[in-house]
Amino acid sequence: MATDASVTIVGPAVVGSEDVLTPDALAFVADLHRRFHGDRDRLLTERVRRRTEIARTGRLDFLPETADVRAGTWQVAPAPADLRDRRVEITGPTDRKMTINALNSGAKVWLADFEDATAPTWTNVVAGQLNLTDAIERRIDFTSPEGKRYQLGDGPLPAIVVRPRGWHLDEQHLLVDGAPAVAGLVDFGLYFFHNARRLLAAGSGPYFYLPKLEGHREARLWNDVFRHAQEALGIPTGTIRATVLIETITAAFEMDEILYELREHASGLNAGRWDYLFSIIKTFRDAGSGFVLPERNSVTMTAPMMRSYTDLLVATCHRRGAVAMGGMAAFIPNRREPEITAAALAKVRADKEREAGDGFDGSWVAHPDLVPVCREVFDAVLGDRPNQVERQRDDVKVTAEDLLDIAATPGSVTAAGLRNNIAVGLRYIEAWLRGTGAVAIFNLMEDAATAEISRSQVWQWVQTGTALDSGEVVTAERVRGLIAEEIDALRTELGAERFAASRYEAAREVFEEVALGATYVDFLTLPAYRLLAS
Incomplete structure (x- = not known):
């Protein structure tokens, strides 16, 4: 050839x-x-x-x-x-x-x-x-x-x-x-x-x-x-x-x-x-x-x-x-x-x-x-x-x-579930930006597909004004507050030096784009790819 x-x-x-x-x-x-x-x-x-x-x-x-x-x-x-x-x-x-x-x-x-x-x-x-x-x-x-x-x-x-x-x-x-x-x-x-x-x-x-x-x-x-x-x-x-x-x-x-x-x-x-x-x-x-x-x-x-x-x-x-x-x-x-x-x-x-x-x-x-x-x-x-x-x-x-019977799916949306989606999304994207695509988080194996569920649910809950089981509505402001809390917790957990060497600030940028953007991004890996380490 x-x-x-x-x-x-x-x-x-x-x-x-x-x-x-x-x-x-x-x-x-x-x-x-x-x-x-x-x-x-x-x-x-x-x-x-x-x-x-x-x-x-x-x-x-x-x-x-x-x-x-x-x-x-x-x-x-x-x-x-x-x-x-x-x-x-x-x-x-x-x-x-x-x-x-x-x-x-x-x-x-x-x-x-x-x-x-x-x-x-x-x-x-x-x-x-x-x-x-x-x-x-x-x-x-x-x-x-x-x-x-x-x-x-x-x-x-x-x-x-x-x-x-x-x-x-x-x-x-x-x-x-x-x-x-x-x-x-x-x-x-x-x-x-x-x-x-x-x-x-x-x-x-x-x-x-x-x-x-x-x-x-x-x-x-x-x-x-x-x-x-x-x-x-x-x-x-x-x-x-x-x-x-x-x-x-x-x-x-x-x-x-x-x-x-x-x-x-x-x-x-x-x-x-x-x-x-x-x-x-x-x-x-x-x-x-x-x-x-x-x-x-x-x-x-x-x-x-x-x-x-x-x-x-x-x-x-x-x-x-x-x-x-x-x-x-x-x-x-x-x-x-x-x-x-x-x-x-x-x-x-x-x-x-x-x-x-x-x-x-x-x-x-x-x-x-x-x-x-x-x-x-x-x-x-x-x-x-x-x-x-x-x-x-x-x-x-x-x-x-039968395939579209989404309303019959049991379960609810809780404050803990919302926070978990944010925590998983941030941690997974940060690892992905460092070059790791399969990550153990909270005793579950997360990959791009599970991270996509996490951020997509946040996007949909915000756009539809979904109420938590407590009655509180999911808003962009609440999500941004939870993101900030997670980032602060990670900074404390890792220490200033390790946090500075991480990709969490970039992960926050990607997560906010794909979970809170006015326009839905089809795949989170598309904007993340621009920031991926070589």
Whole structure:
């Protein structure tokens, strides 16, 4: 493949980048960008138009023009051997230590995340690609500053499924023809170019999780990317396999259509519960008080609208021969506090038992200590079977009203919930600005999706004049006061020197923009990206 002189790297030097940012790899990425960025841009414009229409009508429904797809008897391509059994998947960023821990965790799959669990510093983006190749070649190791050494075990490794960034993001450190490249194509292109043949030689393949799709046309674009990438490298069509996160309310109405568009490359759908809640808030943010959710920690998967969403996902997947993957419980163990760990394990077990009982074929965890719990639950249901795709959920009859029954969600909005949203938002954004995308806060694993829920709820509560259970109305002035209190508490907790070295003042700037701005910002990572450390 010819080199491309019109590709410019404007990021800092990264150790090992010469093995990732090779001329041929950059030319491959540039080709993807030139071919597909125009379609990506049109889809983003369509998102805005569609959201405007939803806001005007307060309605969503299944698409009449694709009724024949939903009624058809088609199925997706059979799963490759190492994607048939996915009873426990561990998720996390692609830093070197996490890569090793995930691959040693005993999970069946590792979701290597360039999206919500990664702050996209150029160092994280490039080093993450290097770590993946080193892992596939089984040559990865790591020694911590304290001298602890990490290396891969001798046994079989989980299948690696890479999550590239969503369609809405650009990569400001890699310019093609003078413009930032589409970030998802950077993540996909570098990984596929360097590792597709390596993975095939190892008996696996290039597998991907596709995030934040808002409909089947966006899935069609990924399918076009896959076809072209395989042809360009001489790899058979259908080698790539994709699992789509159903984490937007619009995509929930197009599950069949999404699988259909990707059917030669599709392997399943995932219930991306946290982004799903974020999407509901974002989509109906100005549709009135009937679309206001209770505070985030009280919205459980047993809420009627969430049960409808997950039941429909399982039924759709199994009808199409695809696996249905459960979501991630945010609870994490604390090895220093046994009582907190016991409570977390109990909550995770209950969550996974619900999923396995409902027909899911596997689920996510965010910490190696949770792998045994998830595996035990799904072992009890699956036994020696790789999955339960044969279990058809013919009992599931979900209507548009069921998916949109937000008002039936139990819970309230409390002063403590408001403060928690602010505290989580500030702490997460500060860590993200320092380059960390997955953060343990108050014994929960927070990533960009959960932070989005926090700030979006604050924005909606202010805009709708939501009353707390005490009767007090949420106002911008009250929120600013609570932000100031949190910042003062953090300054005291950290001390003047550590606080001055932190990014909390920048985090306050971002949080106030995305939680109190007159105009809603679609993703908090967009303004935060301008302030992200290199």
